[in-house]
Amino acid sequence: MSVDDDTKAPQQSDQPQASESAPNVVETPPQEPVDRVQLLDKARSFLTSPQVRDQDVWEKRKFLVDKGLTELEIEGLMRELPPQVPQVPPRTYPQPTPSNLPNLLVGIARIFSWVAGGSAVVLFMYYRFLLPRLTRSFQARHALRMHHTGLMERLNTSLTSLKETQTQTFAVLPQPTPFQEDPKYKGCQTLAKVLDTTEEATDIPDFTLLRCALQEIAAQGRKPTTEELFAALEAKLPHLTSDEGLQYEEKLWQTLTTHPFFHHEDADGKSTWSFSPPPPPSEPPLLSSLNTLTSALPKPIGQQTNQFQHTLQTLFDLTGYISTQTYSIPSISSRSSGLNASAHLTPEEEEVRREIRALKGLVLNRRSFMPTIPRAASHPSISSTA
Template sequence: MDDSSAPSQPSSSSSSPTNHHSDAKGALQKDTQSHALASSGDASVSPTQAAHSSPSLHPEGQHLLPVDTPSNALTDSSDRSTLLAQARAFLTSPQVRSSDYTAKRAFLVDKGLRNDEIDVLLREMPLQTPAIPPRTYPAPLPSALPGLLLGVARVASWVAGCSVALLLVYFRFIYPRIAQTFHARLSLRRHQTGLLHRLTASLEQLKETRAETAAVLPRPELFRDARYGQCQTLDDVLSASTDVSENKETSKDEASGRNVPPETLLRCAIADVVKTEQKPTSEAIFVHLEGKMPWLREEDGLSFQELLWKTLSTSSLFRQEEIDGISTWSYVEPVLPPFPPLLISLHKLKHAFPEHPAQVPMGGRFQHTLQAMSDLTGYMSAQAFSSVRSAFQGDSQAEEIKREIRSLKSLVLNRRV
C-alpha cells in the first residue's frame, strides 16, 4: 500500500512519536519470533538459518539479515521470501494493524526491507478505518432553578414590602382626606336637593294659588284703537290723522303719522301688501311703510323703525308663518273677553233708570269759576248762621244733625240766587 491509502491514527493514540516507534518495534520483534518458530517447523529450516534468525529479534533494532557470507549467498532468495512473509504476517497482526503508518514504515526499513517491498506490503494490507474515539459529553451545567426561585422570592418580598408601605401611607394620609371630601360633597348635594324640593313645592303652591286667583283678577286690556279702528289701509290712517290734526290744530308729527300707534301702521301695511298679491314678509312690509311715510328713511325714523320691528316680533297680534321657506306675517284679530257679571249688572241698572233732561250750562267758560264762588259762599253762610256754643256746652248728635241741615239750607239758597 502507498502512503495515501495507509490508515492514519489520531494523535491521542500515543504520547510521542518516539514512544510509539519503540512500542511498534517491540510488537514487531514478538511477531517475528513467533513466525520464525512456525516457519522453522513447517519449512524445516536449517540450524544455520535458525541461528541467524535470533539476532534479528534484538531489541536494539538490528537488521533481519546477517552479514553476507559464502554460506548465506545460496539461501538469499529463500530468506528474502521468508522475510517478506514475516513482514506480511507482522502487518496483519491485530496489535500492529492499528499502529501509526510512519512507525510501521520506519520499523520495516530498519529490518532491511527496501522501499518498493515496503510499498507492496503496505498496498496489500486491507484498508483500515480510523478508530473512532470515544464520544465524550460535556458535564451538565448546574441547575438554575434555585437561583430563579431565590430571585422570585426576593422580588415577591420587595413587592409585598412596597405594597404594605403604600397601603399604610394611603390609609394614614390620603384616605381620610378623600373620605372628608366625599362626605362634604354628599352633604352639599343633599342640601341642594332639599333646596330644589322646597323650590319645587313653592312653585307648585304658587301655581295653584295663581290658578285660583286668576279667575278673580281682571284680565289685561287688549289693544283697542278707537281713533283708527275703522281704517283698513295706510292711506286711510294718514288721511284720518290729517283730519284730526286740522280739527285740533295739532303738530305736524301727528299729521305725518308719527303719533299713530305702531300696531295700526303694521296692520294696515300687512293689508296693503296682501292686496297687491305679494307675500307679507318683513322686507315687503317695511318697504311699503317707507313708500307711504318717507320720513322713516331719515335718521329720526330709525328709532321708529326699531319700535315697529319690536312690536311686529313681540306683539301677540301678529303671527309669523313659514310658507315655502319664506317667513310671512299676518294680523290676528283680538278676541274680546266677556264682560264680568258685575259690569253686566251695572249696565242693566243704568239702563233701568230714567234719563234726566240735559241741563243747559250756565256761564259758558266761566262755569268753573262760578261753581267755586258758590261753594265759598255756602261755606261762609254756614259759618255765619251757626249758633255760638258756650265752652261748657257739649257736642251731641242732635247738634251735629242741625248743623248739617243748616249747611245744606244755605247751599240751596245760594244756588237759587
C-alpha cells in the first residue's frame, strides 16, 4: 500500500462526515498539523520498509517531494534511518576442477619411455653399423698421416744434409768478384767528363753512361723520370736518335732495369730513377791481420848515423872473407892428405898467409878501439807477437 492510498483514505472518510454534518454544523478548516504528523509517520514507515530500504536515495527523495514533504523534513527522516550496510552476495563459488597431476605424470613417464627406447635403438645402430666404419676410416687416415710425417722427416733430413754439404763445398770455392767499374771512368760524375775521357762514345760502358746521367740530374736536386733520363742522354749523344742508337737505347734500358745499383720509385704517378753507389769492398782477412800485426809492433828507435859506418861495415865483410879463405885451404889439404899443411906450402903461399894474418890482426885491433854502434833493443811484444 502506497502513501497516496493512505492519504486518500482519510480524505474519503472525512468527506461523508462533512456531508453528514453539513446540514447541522458549519464546515471547519482541516487540521494541518495533525495531517502533517501522519504524513511524516507514513513517510518514516515508507523509508523503513524492507522493500524500499535498499532503493536509491535520490529516487526516495523524489518520491517524498512528490508527496508534499519539504527538504528539511526529508533530511530529518533520512538522518533518522540507520546506516545502510551493503548486502553481501551469497557465497556461490564454483566447484574446483579435478587435479591434472596424474595425467601429467603419466605423460612424462610415456615421454621418458619413448626417449629411452629411441636412444637404445640409436645406440644399437651406431655400435652395430657406424662405429666399425668410423674406426676403420680413422685408422686409415692415421696410417696415412704417419706415412706423410715420415716422408716429411726424411725430406727435412735430406735438405739439412744437403745444406751442410753445400756450405762445406761453397767454402772451398772462390767467391764471385764484385762488380767493379772501369777505373778510367770511375772518377767521372757528368756526361761531359765521360765524353772528354774517351774519343769514341760507343766505347763507354752502359753502366757509366747511366750513372753519370743520373748523378748529373741528381746534382740539380731532383730525381729524373725515364723520359728525362733518356732525353739527357740523347742531348749529349746525338747518335742515339739513329736506328742503331735505338738498339743501343734498348741495351741501356735493359741495364737500367736489371742492375742492382739503379733503383726505381713510383711517386705521384711518375716513375723516377736513382743511383745508389756500391758499398766499399771489405778488407781481405790477410791484409787486416798484417795491419793488426804492424800496429802491435813497436816503432824502431832512431839510430845514430856515423860517417865511418859504411867503411866499418866493409872492413867487417873483408875480415870475414879473409878468415874464411885462411882456414879453408889448410883444412882441405889436411882432409885430403891427413898431414900438416904447412909442410907442403910453397914459399909464395907462405908469404900470402903471413900477410893475411897480419892484415887480420890489424883489422881486429882497429875494431877493438872503434866506438860501439847503438842497436835497437828487443821488445817483449815482438817475441809474443811472433
